[in-house]
Amino acid sequence: MNIEVRCFATLGKFAPTDGALALPEGTDVAGAMAALGVPPDEVKIIFVNGKAVGPQTALRDGDRLGLFPAVGGG
Amino acid sequence: MDGAGSARLAALIRAAAREERLPDGDAVPALADRDIPAIARQVGVSPWEAADAALVMGVIPARYLRNLGAFGSEGQRRLHRASAALVGLGGLGGLALESLARLGVGRLLAADHDVFEDSNCNRQILATAQTAGIPKAAAAAERVCLVNPLVRLQAKQEQLDRQGMDSLLADADVALDCLGGLAGRSDLAVAARSAGIPLVTAAVAGWSGYVAVVMPGFPDPSALMGSGPAAEDSLGTQPPAIYTAAAIMAGEAARLLGQGECSLAGRMLLFDLLRQTWDTITLA
Numbered sequence: 317m318n319i320e321v322r323c324f325a326t327l328g329k330f331a332p333t334d335g336a337l338a339l340p341e342g343t344d345v346a347g348a349m350a351a352l353g354v355p356p357d358e359v360k361i362i363f364v365n366g367k368a369v370g371p372q373t374a375l376r377d378g379d380r381l382g383l384f385p386a387v388g389g390g
Numbered sequence: 391m392d393g394a395g396s397a398r399l400a401a402l403i404r405a406a407a408r409e410e411r412l413p414d415g416d417a418v419p420a421l422a423d424r425d426i427p428a429i430a431r432q433v434g435v436s437p438w439e440a441a442d443a444a445l446v447m448g449v450i451p452a453r454y455l456r457n458l459g460a461f462g463s464e465g466q467r468r469l470h471r472a473s474a475a476l477v478g479l480g481g482l483g484g485l486a487l488e489s490l491a492r493l494g495v496g497r498l499l500a501a502d503h504d505v506f507e508d509s510n511c512n513r514q515i516l517a518t519a520q521t522a523g524i525p526k527a528a529a530a531a532e533r534v535c536l537v538n539p540l541v542r543l544q545a546k547q548e549q550l551d552r553q554g555m556d557s558l559l560a561d562a563d564v565a566l567d568c569l570g571g572l573a574g575r576s577d578l579a580v581a582a583r584s585a586g587i588p589l590v591t592a593a594v595a596g597w598s599g600y601v602a603v604v605m606p607g608f609p610d611p612s613a614l615m616g617s618g619p620a621a622e623d624s625l626g627t628q629p630p631a632i633y634t635a636a637a638i639m640a641g642e643a644a645r646l647l648g649q650g651e652c653s654l655a656g657r658m659l660l661f662d663l664l665r666q667t668w669d670t671i672t673l674a
Contacts, residue, residue, distance in 0.1 A: 325595045325598040325621035325662075361611070363669065366670060366672065368673045368674050386572065386615045387593045387594065389594045389620065389621075390478055390593060
């Protein structure tokens with residue numbers, strides 16, 4: 317299956333070049349993060365298709381996954 | 391003010407009102423900016439009170455004519471009678487304050503303990519080549535006086551603890567979290583919840599940022615951020631993301647105050663100006 321990935325701020329360096337990631341069927345968010353090499357403790361907000369979720373959420377073909385780190389600047 | 395004073399104020403407003411034509415052809419009775427403090431002085435009231443009397447009569451201070459398309463005269467009157475509390479007067483706070491003052495939010499309450507340093511000048515609208523070492527609260531007071539004498543600002547040079555936040559928020563209709571860094575944000579969310587008012591919150595790092603409107607009882611994004619290092623430690627904070635976040639904050643706050651609703655209520659916008667992605671999410 318293929319998903320779309322958005323990595324924000326310091327996580328941008330882990331984003332796939334064209335934002336697309338191919339994963340085996342049944343992979344969850346934690347598996348996608350491992351495939352991208354994203355350290356789990358750097359991710360503070362995970363969203364899939366506009367809803368905040370946890371790392372054990374199963375992904376489906378066409379999902380849009382977002383990974384957001386700690387951000388506090390003003 | 392007694393009945394005779396009110397009648398005199400109304401008569402002075404009626405005499406000074408001029409019909410202004412909006413670009414679409416609509417005619418609106420309006421008061422020139424210079425007439426409002428003059429009328430206020432003659433009757434012995436504040437410029438805010440004179441503007442309030444005018445708005446009640448449907449006479450619009452001319453400085454608000456371009457607001458009417460979004461808020462209408464009724465919304466403008468609501469903004470004039472509303473209070474917004476801003477915690478932090480740095481990058482986000484300076485810009486949000488500027489927008490809210492120009493929109494005509496009639497009472498602005500703000501707090502920042504800090505003084506300006508050179509590194510603020512890349513993004514903070516209140517920071518200039520002359521402000522190093524000057525308290526941000528003092529610069530805010532001076533700026534609001536210059537920008538819009540019809541609104542009232544109380545700016546404290548104070549680092550707010552929970553109790554200080556409670557006291558700042560006690561008279562506010564909306565709170566804006568304009569803090570820099572992660573510290574204090576969760577306390578402010580708790581204070582807003584206990585005051586029963588919406589909290590408009592934002593943070594940025596590099597090209598990314600978020601804006602959320604936390605309605606009382608809804609989850610607060612800062613609670614998810616922890617208290618460790620944050621992305622801005624390495625990415626810094628630059629004007630594009632700061633201006634974006636502050637503009638959206640001010641818009642959402644003004645909509646809550648002037649229209650009683652806003653788009654991000656209970657939701658969070660995450661943006662990335664490098665890739666131009668905009669995601670609105672709901673927190674569980």
